Amino acid sequence: RKEVEQDPGPFNVPEGATVAFNCTYSNSASQSFFWYRQDCRKEPKLLMSVYSSGNEDGRFTAQLNRASQYISLLIRDSKLSDSATYLCVDSGGYNKLIFGAGTRLAVHP
Amino acid sequence: EAGVTQFPSHSVIEKGQTVTLRCDPISGHDNLYWYRRVMGKEIKFLLHFVKESKQDESGMPNNRFLAERTGGTYSTLKVQPAELEDSGVYFCASSQDVSGLGNTIYFGEGSWLTVV
Numbered sequence: 606r607k608e609v610e611q612d613p614g615p616f617n618v619p620e621g622a623t624v625a626f627n628c629t630y631s632n633s634a635s636q637s638f639f640w641y642r643q644d645c646r647k648e649p650k651l652l653m654s655v656y657s658s659g660n661e662d663g664r665f666t667a668q669l670n671r672a673s674q675y676i677s678l679l680i681r682d683s684k685l686s687d688s689a690t691y692l693c694v695d696s697g698g699y700n701k702l703i704f705g706a707g708t709r710l711a712v713h714p
Numbered sequence: 715e716a717g718v719t720q721f722p723s724h725s726v727i728e729k730g731q732t733v734t735l736r737c738d739p740i741s742g743h744d745n746l747y748w749y750r751r752v753m754g755k756e757i758k759f760l761l762h763f764v765k766e767s768k769q770d771e772s773g774m775p776n777n778r779f780l781a782e783r784t785g786g787t788y789s790t791l792k793v794q795p796a797e798l799e800d801s802g803v804y805f806c807a808s809s810q811d812v813s814g815l816g817n818t819i820y821f822g823e824g825s826w827l828t829v830v
Contacts, residue, residue, distance in 0.1 A: 648821035
């Protein structure tokens with residue numbers, strides 16, 4: 606079983622739609638998680654950290670469910686510029702990030 | 715402020731040759747990491763430097779890979795001899811501090827390696 610699993614997608618949504626990605630992790634001792642965004646042939650960039658109480662940053666909301674060992678990312682009012690691959694990441698103690706394979710999002714007009 | 719820079723951005727070499735990848739972290743970042751993504755797989759950790767010391771090299775695939783960070787500034791990752799399965803993108807990253815969710819790890823744009 607992979608340490609971090611994600612649905613590869615692609616998720617094809619129209620502009621303005623709300624889309625949610627889920628991610629599961631295998632290490633019940635893991636404490637912290639991140640969502641990274643990666644554009645085609647570019648580097649991963651931190652989108653947001655995931656706090657146990659859930660956190661929101663503009664149109665983006667991240668949630669952590671420790672009991673079920675999953676993390677979610679909700680994007681509201683999707684923009685064309687949101688098209689990218691979203692990477693779910695277990696902090697692995699911070700010095701050793703554990704990446705999921707990513708979920709592709711394509712937002713169309 | 716300059717981000718994490720990597721060189722070369724692309725490299726095509728023949729099986730059995732040697733390639734050296736270079737990474738310049740963000741100035742002042744003591745922590746430097748190497749990750750790689752091979753075709754169809756997720757990004758995987760290779761190793762972590764704190765200044766010039768290897769803190770964790772558990773992700774290095776085999777002894778054909780050698781990473782150095784002399785003087786605690788830039789780092790090199792040498793693959794010798796390269797094999798076909800080494801093809802992929804090698805990301806370098808850096809951070810100021812490993813502790814806390816507030817710590818951000820910044821990635822370079824990657825060095826794309828193709829072994830033919």
